[in-house]
Amino acid sequence: MSDNKQSKANLLIERGVKILAPETVEIGEDVNPDRISPDRVTIYPGCRIYGDDTLVMAGATLGFEGPATIVNCQVGPEAKLKGGFFQQATFLDQASLGLGAHIREGCLLEEEAGGAHCVGLKQTILFPFVTLGSLINFCDCLMAGGTSRKDHSEVGSSYIHFNFTPNGDKATASLIGDVPRGVMLNQPPIFLGGQGGLVGPVRIGFGVVVAAGTILRKDAPEDGKMILGASAPARTVAHYPGLYGAVRGRTVNNINYIANLIALRRWYLNVRSLFLSGDFFREELLKGAVEKIDLGLKERIKRLLAFAEKLPESARIHARERGRGNSSRCGERKKELYQTRHQLEDLFLAARDQDTAENLPDPFLAAVERKRRETGGGYVEVIQGLAPEDAAAGTRWLEDVVEGITSAALEIIPSFRE
Numbered sequence: 001m002s003d004n005k006q007s008k009a010n011l012l013i014e015r016g017v018k019i020l021a022p023e024t025v026e027i028g029e030d031v032n033p034d035r036i037s038p039d040r041v042t043i044y045p046g047c048r049i050y051g052d053d054t055l056v057m058a059g060a061t062l063g064f065e066g067p068a069t070i071v072n073c074q075v076g077p078e079a080k081l082k083g084g085f086f087q088q089a090t091f092l093d094q095a096s097l098g099l100g101a102h103i104r105e106g107c108l109l110e111e112e113a114g115g116a117h118c119v120g121l122k123q124t125i126l127f128p129f130v131t132l133g134s135l136i137n138f139c140d141c142l143m144a145g146g147t148s149r150k151d152h153s154e155v156g157s158s159y160i161h162f163n164f165t166p167n168g169d170k171a172t173a174s175l176i177g178d179v180p181r182g183v184m185l186n187q188p189p190i191f192l193g194g195q196g197g198l199v200g201p202v203r204i205g206f207g208v209v210v211a212a213g214t215i216l217r218k219d220a221p222e223d224g225k226m227i228l229g230a231s232a233p234a235r236t237v238a239h240y241p242g243l244y245g246a247v248r249g250r251t252v253n254n255i256n257y258i259a260n261l262i263a264l265r266r267w268y269l270n271v272r273s274l275f276l277s278g279d280f281f282r283e284e285l286l287k288g289a290v291e292k293i294d295l296g297l298k299e300r301i302k303r304l305l306a307f308a309e310k311l312p313e314s315a316r317i318h319a320r321e322r323g324r325g326n327s328s329r330c331g332e333r334k335k336e337l338y339q340t341r342h343q344l345e346d347l348f349l350a351a352r353d354q355d356t357a358e359n360l361p362d363p364f365l366a367a368v369e370r371k372r373r374e375t376g377g378g379y380v381e382v383i384q385g386l387a388p389e390d391a392a393a394g395t396r397w398l399e400d401v402v403e404g405i406t407s408a409a410l411e412i413i414p415s416f417r418e
Contacts, residue, residue, distance in 0.1 A: 008033055021045035021226035044068075046362075053088075057281050065117075066098035074288030080114075084380045088295070089121075090288040092303050093378070104297040110382055112149055116157070123173070123299050125183050125264070125292070128380055133157035133194060141198075144182025144187035145206050147384065151250075153177070156194025156212060161289070163208060167242055171254050171307035173300055175418065179260040180398035181206065183267050184391045185384050188224070196229075201253040219249070225392060226414045242310065243317040247333050248416050252406075254304045255344075259405035262351050263398040265293045269356040271394075276381040292351075298341065301348050308341040343412045351405050359400055366391040407408060 009022040016038035016141040025043055026217040028050035036049075039058035043049075046067030049056075054070055059078040061070045066083030074080060079091040084101030089108070096114035105124035115121075115132030120139065126132075129152035136155060145153035153176070162210040176198075181187050190204060191210030198204075202216060213228030267338065268290050271409065276286035296345040311334040311368055318331065367390035371382045376381055386394075410417050 012036055012038070013177060018042045025049075032147065035281075035284070043415070053288070055281065055284050057285065058095055069358075074285050076378075077284050082310030086328060088292075089286065092285070092289070104139075106292055106299060108289055108292040108296075115155075118286050120305070123296055127153075127177070128185060129153065129189075133159065136287050137161065139163050140170065140178075140200060142175055142179070142257070143190065144172070144179070145187050147185055147187075147399060153189040153191070155192045156196065159192055159198040159264055160193045161200055162197055165309065166239075167244065169303065169307045169310065171250055171303045172206070173254065173257045173303075174200040174202045175253070175260060176204045177206050178203075178225070178402075179263045179267070180395045183264070183383070183398065184395055185380060186391060199249055201257065210239060217222050218276060219253070240310065240317050240321060243256075243321070244311065244314045244315050245336070246330055247311070247337065249301070250307070251304070251333075251413070251416055252410075254300065254307075255406055255409045258300050258304070259349050259351075259402040259409075261293055261297050261300065262348070263401040263404060265290065265297070266356045266360075266401060267351065267398060268293065270360055270365070272379065274372065275370060275382070297348070297352055301345055305341050308337045309340045311335070327417070336413050336415050340412045344409055347405070347408055347412065361393050364397065366392055367393075 009019055009025055013019050013022060017036060024045045026048040030052045031049055031054055032052060033083045035054060036056040037058045039051060041056055042061045044063035047063040049071045051072030053072040055074040057075060057077045060075045062070060064080065064082045068081050068083050069085045071087040073086050074090040076092040076095065078094045080096040082097060083099035086103045088105035089103045092110045092247055092268045094112045095109040097116035097119060098115065099117035104122040107121045108125045110126060111128040113126035113128060115128045115136060117133040118135045121134050121139045124138055125142040129146040129149055130143050132138060132151050132155045135158045135367040136159045136377040138155060138159065138161050141161050143153055153308040161174060164170055165172065165322040176190055177187065190206060190208035191209045193210055193214060195212055196210060196214045199215065199217040203219045203221050208220050209226045211228045214227060216227060216229060220227055267280050276282040315334055367386055368382060373384050375381055375385060
């Protein structure tokens with residue numbers, strides 16, 4: 001280890017950070033020691049920490065089950081990254097991931113969310129308490145639901161979110177629950193049974209149970225349903241690379257996902273910020289979380305545009321194959337989406353940058369502030385302690401955000417309406 005890296009480790013130890021076997025721990029030259037709390041932070045042998053955006057808060061544990069590599073992550077209070085690779089992700093209070101995790105850019109894990117061993121995530125947002133089993137690939141998802149660690153949304157082991165198509169696009173993000181209701185932490189949990197999968201982009205309602213071994217290929221937006229699935233029947237059909245069939249469902253689901261991310265961004269800047277302020281570490285944690293939402297928005301807009309740009313070629317393939325598998329209505333939608341793709345992009349960017357407090361009901365914000373003063377509690381306690389009518393008012397505000405953006409998008413592509 002270089003003298004500079006050794007001196008950083010020694011500096012942290014002197015300040016109170018517990019570093020076991022410091023000779024095996026590498027701290028990059030770009031790491032700012034002032035962004036690592038001296039309060040009950042433990043770094044186990046073999047860990048590597050890099051990046052000037054890296055933040056480690058009080059009580060965090062790195063590498064307990066095996067070496068952990070941390071690159072430009074924000075690790076919140078009492079969070080546990082037990083082993084694996086973590087890059088450009090944010091972990092709020094008591095988030096936890098087991099050995100072999102592979103967490104890449106754009107991930108945001110909220111309070112007490114996490115997974116067991118060998119979980120792969122990218123561009124994934126997990127609301128409080130959401131729990132993933134082992135051996136899971138769950139990229140390009142937002143999942144909500146549940147009210148506590150005993151009543152949480154669950155993804156069973158050996159689960160896959162299929163997020164890459166044979167045509168090479170990733171306009172496939174899936175919304176499991178939603179933002180307007182999910183942020184209130186009062187919705188029934190969602191259960192995705194093990195050794196199953198979702199073929200994105202799909203939307204799933206709260207309280208839905210998907211039986212183990214099921215590959216879900218269609219939306220299941222109605223709350224409280226059980227889905228018992230079977231494998232698709234084996235058959236052989238013609239395949240034309242680059243040819244897309246119906247595009248409405250994929251497009252509308254992408255628009256809805258983007259609208260939910262914008263609603264979540266407004267929630268963070270107006271409500272979450274009340275709990276992540278007044279302290280350097282918490283303000284930096286908020287900054288990191290909002291950056292991850294912005295990364296998600298950038299990714300989803302990019303993927304939707306890339307999908308739209310493939311549609312003229314799909315139309316040519318369709319014409320060459322004499323219209324096989326496509327209707328005139330489908331052709332109209334492909335042309336419309338391609339021609340208006342940059343109008344949609346402008347709409348989404350304008351909505352992202354819009355005054356975040358627009359239409360925020362003052363009584364709702366006052367109720368949050370009042371509950372904070374009464375209880376002195378943290379985010380989860382305060383939000384769950386809101387009166388039902390106050391929680392409903394907050395949900396309506398966010399639903400208006402989602403519905404407003406979705407309606408404006410469908411004004412641009414009217415053929416995509418029902």
